[in-house]
Amino acid sequence: MKPTWRASATAIAFALLTAATTPAAVADTGSRTVTYHGYQLDVPAGWRGVDLATTPSACVRFDSMTVYLGHQTEEPDCPAKIVDRTAGLVIEPLAELTPEQVPDGVVTAPPGTATPPTGTPSSEQTIRVAVPDAGVLVTAGHTAATEQTVRAALNGARLVPGGARAVLPARPAKAAAAAPIVAPGSFQGKGFEACAAPAQATMDAWRASPYRAVGIYSSGGLRACAQPHLTPAWVANQAAHGWRFILTDVGRQAPCTDYRLKMSSDPSVARQQGRDAAASAITANTALGFGAGSVIYSDIEGYSSTAACKAGVLSYVSGWTEALHAKGWLSGVYTSAGSGIKDLASAYTNTSYTRPDHIWFAWWNDKADADTGSYAPSTYWANHQRIHQYAGEVAETWGGVRISGIDRDYLDVGPRTTLPCDTVSLDFAAYPRIASGATGNLVKAAQCLLAAKGRPTGTFDEPTVSATKAFQQAHGLAATGEIEARTWTALLSTGDTPTLRQGATGAAVNRLQRALTAASGKTLAIDGTFGPNTEKAVRDYQSARRLDVDGVVGQATWAALQAGR
Numbered sequence: 212m213k214p215t216w217r218a219s220a221t222a223i224a225f226a227l228l229t230a231a232t233t234p235a236a237v238a239d240t241g242s243r244t245v246t247y248h249g250y251q252l253d254v255p256a257g258w259r260g261v262d263l264a265t266t267p268s269a270c271v272r273f274d275s276m277t278v279y280l281g282h283q284t285e286e287p288d289c290p291a292k293i294v295d296r297t298a299g300l301v302i303e304p305l306a307e308l309t310p311e312q313v314p315d316g317v318v319t320a321p322p323g324t325a326t327p328p329t330g331t332p333s334s335e336q337t338i339r340v341a342v343p344d345a346g347v348l349v350t351a352g353h354t355a356a357t358e359q360t361v362r363a364a365l366n367g368a369r370l371v372p373g374g375a376r377a378v379l380p381a382r383p384a385k386a387a388a389a390a391p392i393v394a395p396g397s398f399q400g401k402g403f404e405a406c407a408a409p410a411q412a413t414m415d416a417w418r419a420s421p422y423r424a425v426g427i428y429s430s431g432g433l434r435a436c437a438q439p440h441l442t443p444a445w446v447a448n449q450a451a452h453g454w455r456f457i458l459t460d461v462g463r464q465a466p467c468t469d470y471r472l473k474m475s476s477d478p479s480v481a482r483q484q485g486r487d488a489a490a491s492a493i494t495a496n497t498a499l500g501f502g503a504g505s506v507i508y509s510d511i512e513g514y515s516s517t518a519a520c521k522a523g524v525l526s527y528v529s530g531w532t533e534a535l536h537a538k539g540w541l542s543g544v545y546t547s548a549g550s551g552i553k554d555l556a557s558a559y560t561n562t563s564y565t566r567p568d569h570i571w572f573a574w575w576n577d578k579a580d581a582d583t584g585s586y587a588p589s590t591y592w593a594n595h596q597r598i599h600q601y602a603g604e605v606a607e608t609w610g611g612v613r614i615s616g617i618d619r620d621y622l623d624v625g626p627r628t629t630l631p632c633d634t635v636s637l638d639f640a641a642y643p644r645i646a647s648g649a650t651g652n653l654v655k656a657a658q659c660l661l662a663a664k665g666r667p668t669g670t671f672d673e674p675t676v677s678a679t680k681a682f683q684q685a686h687g688l689a690a691t692g693e694i695e696a697r698t699w700t701a702l703l704s705t706g707d708t709p710t711l712r713q714g715a716t717g718a719a720v721n722r723l724q725r726a727l728t729a730a731s732g733k734t735l736a737i738d739g740t741f742g743p744n745t746e747k748a749v750r751d752y753q754s755a756r757r758l759d760v761d762g763v764v765g766q767a768t769w770a771a772l773q774a775g776r
Contacts, residue, residue, distance in 0.1 A: 247280050247302045249374015250325055250345035252364050254278060254300070263303075270406070271437040273299040273352035282307055283439065285410035291604050291616040292406055292428075293435035294461055294512055295471065296336070298357035300364070301350040301437060305341060305377040308348065311444060313382045315498065317341050317348070325368040333358065335495055336432060344370050346377035354432060354471065389447065391502020394456035395424060395624045397595070401579060402426060402457060402620040403607075406436035409614060414449055416610025424455035424622055430495035431461035431488070431510065432472050443500045450500075457571070457598065457620070458501060459545060460492040461510045463527065467520035468512070476519050478526035482707050485509075485530025493538055503539030504626060506569050508598075513547030513573070521554045528555070529565040529707060533718055536565075541627050543569035545600075548586040556587035562660075562705050568627055571598035571620075581623040595625030631666045632659035637703070638721075638737040642729040646693040647671050657694050660702040688775050697775035699729035704772035711764040715741040723764055726772045727752055 241256035255276065261269050263281035270289035271279050279301045316334040318327050320342045327340045338351040338361065349368075353361040402424025409417070414425070427441060428434045446456070463484055464470035474481045492507045509531050514520060532542035544567045546552055552572045558564045570592050572583060581597040583589070602619040635655045645653055648671055655667035661678040676692040683690040686701050694702070704726035709719050716739055724737040727748045735748050746762040753760045756771050 245278050245280075245300075245302070246371060246373070248304060248345055248347050249371055250302060250342055250347045250349070250368060251371045252325075252368040254364050255360065271299075271301055271439075272406075272435045273297065273437065274435040275299070276357075278302065283437070285440075286413055286612065286614060287407070288615045289406040289436055291404060291618045294433050294464070294510065295435050296352065296354050296433050297471070298353045298361050299351075300361075302347050303350075305343070305346050305348050305379055306375070308380055310380040310383050311442075312439065313380055314339055314350075314439065314442060317379060319343065319379065323370070325370045326366050335430065335434075338362070338365065340365060341379040342368070342370075343378050344376055345374035347374070348379070350437070352437070356471070383444070389500070391497070391505075392446065392450050392456070392500050393504040393626070394458050394501055395506060395622060396455060397625040398424060398455045399595075399623050400424065400621070402455065402598075402622050403614075403617045404428075404457065404459070404620065405614055405617050408438055408441040408445060410440050411445065411448060413612045413614065414452070414454070416612035417614075418452065418610070420607070420609035423453065424457060424620065425449065426457035426459055426618070426620065428461050428510075429458050429499060429501075430492040430507075431459075433461045433464070433470065433510075435461075441499070443498070446500045455622070456501070457622075458492075458496055458505060458507045459510050460488060460507055462488045462492075464512055465514035465516075465520050465550075466523040467517055468514050470512070474523045474527045476523045478522050479707065479709050481523045481526040482530035483709065485527040485532075486534040487530075488527075489531045489534035489540075489542075493535070493540060504541065506541040506543040506624070507535060508543035508545045508569070508571050509567075511544060511546040511551050513550045516550050516554055524551060524554060525558050525564045526707065528567055532565045532567050537718065541569065542567040543571055543598075545571040545598075546573065548572040548574040548583060552583060552586045556583075556591055559588075559591050563707070565706075569596045569598070569624065571600065573600040573603070575600070575602050577602055579619070579621040581621060595623055598622045598624060635659045635667055637725060639725075640728070640734045641732070642696070642699040642703070642725075644693060644695040645671055647673075647676050657699075657702065660705070686773070686775060696729055696732065700726050701773055701775035703729055704769065708766060708769035708773075710766075711741055712762065713741050713743065713746050720745070723749075723772075730772065730776070731755075 242253040243256045244253050258276040258278055261277055261279045263279055263283055267284040268288045270287045271283045272293055274293050274295035276297055277299045282303050317339040318331045320326055320340055325342045336353055340349045351361045351365055401422045403422045404426030408427050463472050463474045466474050466476040474484055528544055535542045559566060579601055581599050599621045600618050601621055604616055606615050607617055637656045650670050654671050655669045658667040658675055661682055679694055680690040680692045683698060688697055704722055706722055720741050721737055721739045724735050728735045730752060749764055750760050750762045756776050758767055
């Protein structure tokens with residue numbers, strides 16, 4: 212007979228499994244029936260159950276396959292952070308929800324049914340279904356690997372006796388659209404993070420604390436803790452009370468770790484994964500009320516660095532940064548001082564990678580400062596671009612309200628200042644030879660390409676000659692100190708090497724178009740769109756360099772361009 216979990220409004224009439232179950236150790240055989248308030252569905256037999264009526268402080272988390280029944284207390288006993296995700300369900304009474312507690316993206320089961328409508332979408336790897344005929348709200352967390360299992364459970368749900376009809380409370384009317392919040396903004400002081408955004412009452416009580424910034428896990432495929440309070444209204448309320456925000460994306464981890472969701476060890480794939488993560492993070496944070504100019508920090512937990520692992524991380528961060536910049540957002544990285552920060556610092560001036568605007572480093576030395584010690588030079592990310600997580604996994608009580616697990620942070624942050632090269636155009640109809648004594652915008656462009664974020668003077672002086680010779684030697688070109696077609700081609704094409712074909716867009720296409728203009732001596736529109744004219748220029752270049760002529764820019768074509776051919 213199939214095992215059954217059964218619950219009523221007042222008592223749980225089934226045996227709940229209370230020990231945490233490691234999903235990998237659970238045999239994927241059989242199923243178990245869960246009944247709660249007239250709502251019934253089947254889940255895999257290995258899933259455990261937690262009764263929040265008898266253990267209200269239990270932490271609702273989606274890193275172990277669990278069914279939670281009832282409401283979680285406002286301040287559950289969660290650790291400061293959990294980086295993992297598999298699947299889980301929360302089934303709670305609709306009648307006990309306030310309008311402010313109704314999350315975004317809830318769909319309603321059709322009358323007489325318990326199943327979500329056909330085509331119900333998932334938002335941020337979460338599906339939410341209100342079942343009025345049973346009087347319950349079902350929240351289903353999942354990953355790409357577990358979505359099919361979760362949807363099968365939801366689509367097999369049915370109504371049974373014991374429910375009490377209730378409707379989803381109407382959400383408060385939206386206030387007039389406010390200006391997007393820029394996070395964290397300019398701030399020097401202390402902050403904290405908790406796995407789940409604290410309840411409003413907790414945030415009010417914690418105004419008695421020394422903290423004035425709060426970290427929120429606003430996006431990412433490895434967010435484990437449920438976020439019942441994290442809504443646009445919650446964000447607006449905290450902003451109105453002067454709280455600053457640290458926006459955190461808990462996504463792919465280093466390729467040399469054991470996390471379920473990892474970056475590729477192929478740099479070009481990792482770079483695209485970073486871009487994709489940034490696009491999703493922008494969508495999620497925009498929905499919460501944040502806007503361009505905000506920093507979103509990619510949470511990359513500590514790892515044992517190898518050359519391949521380091522390349523994967525740096526490539527992912529580059530794609531992450533490029534995609535955020537393309538939409539006017541700023542890039543941040545949270546990581547261990549001893550792994551990620553060391554790797555980022557080692558590549559600070561490496562033009563093959565795009566460095567983040569801000570760093571947030573975990574170094575639990577109990578010093579509330581922005582000092583990176585030996586992990587990164589003090590001159591790197593020195594212009595209000597740092598957060599230091601100086602202690603972790605501690606419990607604190609302020610205003611009579613306890614949070615069981617927080618991490619402590621010190622922030623020294625500010626908006627991005629315009630760097631000299633930010634206003635220098637690299638786009639020209641032609642790239643003629645320039646040498647010592649030359650002046651003008653072409654010289655400024657060359658100086659920025661040679662020195663990344665340097666200070667262009669517009670005069671081809673002795674330091675520029677020296678930098679040109681060093682670049683030429685590093686790329687196997689004649690070290691003349693003059694910038695001619697081959698050197699221009701190599702300079703302009705430097706960077707990542709994604710496969711590009713007709714229809715591609717973005718910064719890599721701009722680089723390609725500049726390099727082809729320099730290599731061919733023919734003007735090509737530099738518009739970031741790989742259209743027919745760009746494809747023809749690629750084919751002409753491939754033919755002239757005796758490469759495979761397919762109009763697709765792969766590794767061989769990039770290698771030729773970056774060698775100045």
